[in-house]
Amino acid sequence: MFVYKTKGVCSTEIHLNIENDIIKEVNFVRGCPGNLIGISSLVSGMNINEAITKLKGITCGNKDTSCPDQLSKALEEYKKSA
DSSP states (O other): OEEEEOOSSSOOEEEEEEETTEEEEEEEESSOHHHHHHHHHHHTTOBHHHHHHHHTTOOOTTSSOOHHHHHHHHHHHHHHHO
């Protein structure tokens, strides 16, 4: 399991389970439960690069980032460490 500490959002961590560049499971710690469960469900089974492309740059309100954007950053960090 890969753990990413988020920055600038309500969620504090993202826990990733990835096999062969396919996202198996995503769990957010804190944040808006319904939205984050939905995001986790949507990216489950998705290739890392596809998820990064779809989520990168999404903002939340007047913030420069969002939980989906933080997930893209977590996936990028995972790729660097793999």
